[in-house]
Amino acid sequence: MKRLLPFLLCTSPAFASPAFAEVPSVVTDIPPVGSLVAQVMGDLGAPMVLLDKGGDEHELALKPSQMGAISGAGLVVWVGEDLTHELGHALEAVDVPKLGLLAETQTQDYADxxxxxxxxxxxAVAKAWLGLIAARLSEIDPAHAATYAANAAQAQTQVDALDARLKAQLVGLKPFVTWHDAYGYFATSYALPYQGGLASGEAHDPGAASVAALQDRVAKGEVACLFPEAQHDPALLAATGAQMGPALDPVGSDLDPVPGAWATLMTRLADGIATCR
Ligand SMILES: [Zn+2]
Incomplete structure (x- = not known):
């Protein structure tokens, strides 16, 4: 019966009643995903985001009220198990519609x-995700499929405009490292001389050995700048000799999941990284 509904909605006006046109309540993991969902939903609804303000995207811890929101969700849109393990466990235990974005994405691997x-x-990934979100929302809420598709297309055009601006901005930079290895996709998109993160893999803080190694690379001229992160105390990095840039926040942890949040996050990152000249 579930599979027949879209067919009936398309062909029989009798079934295209508001009762079948319910906009799902959407739960998302992090602000940039919430922002992409908000752009696709437009005036139809606003998603909630699970990550606490100022939170580290790898340390999402779910409160009981958030567990309730997840089990009552009309759709959960999340990056995937590789980012938020705890949300993965929570989603295994509930029977709600889901969209795991990373599973549908050509991903980059770490050195390990x-x-x-x-x-x-x-x-490029954000544009693909807008399309995936629109498609999944349309499956659940076919009465608004045309709106989701139009909103996604408009948002993709805006991504292209921002992308062109950042491409022009992010030229002529010196080699840099960051607190953790979060910026591979950003660096690839803009052909940046990114030398990776000080904290490797799942580690949250750089070890003394990686700080010493950085000192060495700065002395040799292989690395010019170092960017700390908003979620972590940069005191550890004081004596490396690298030019210290502003603190980056790869997940926009202070942002609400409003339509403009993804662009704000990207603009801030670009403005921060562009200081490495
Ligand atoms: Zn991260």
Whole structure:
């Protein structure tokens, strides 16, 4: 019966009543994903986001009220297991519609072979995700399929405009490293001389050895700049000799999941990284 509904909605006006046109309540993991969903939903609804303000995207911890929101969701849109393990466990236990974005994405791997989950920092990926979100929402809420598709198309055009602006901005930069290895997709998108993160793999803080190694690379001229991160105390990095840039926030953890949040996140990152000259 479930499979027949879209067919009936398309062919029989009798079934195209508001009762069948319910906009799902959408739960998302992180602000940039919430932002992409908000763009696709437009005036139809607003998603909620699970990551706490100022939170680290790898340390999402679910409160009981959030577990309730997940089990009552009309759709959960999330990056995937490689970013938020705890949400993965929570989703295994509930029977709600889901969209795991990373599973549908051509991902980058870390040097150790693990999947780099920070794919929202690629404009090309963001455009693909807008399309996936519109398609999934349309399956659940076919009465608004045309609106979801039009909103996604408009948002993709806006991504292209921002992308062109950032391409022009991010030229002539010196080699840089960041706190953690989150910026591979961003760096690939703009052909940046990114030398990776100080904290490797799943580690949250750089070890003394990687700080010492950085000192060495700065002395040799292989690395010019170092960017700390908003979620972590940069004191550890004080004596490396690298030019210290502004703190980056790869997940826009202070942002609400409003339509403009993804562009704000990308613009801030670009403005920060563009200081490495
Ligand atoms: Zn990260």
């Amino acid at each position: 072979g693990g999947v780099n989950p920070h794919a929202w920092l690629s404009p």
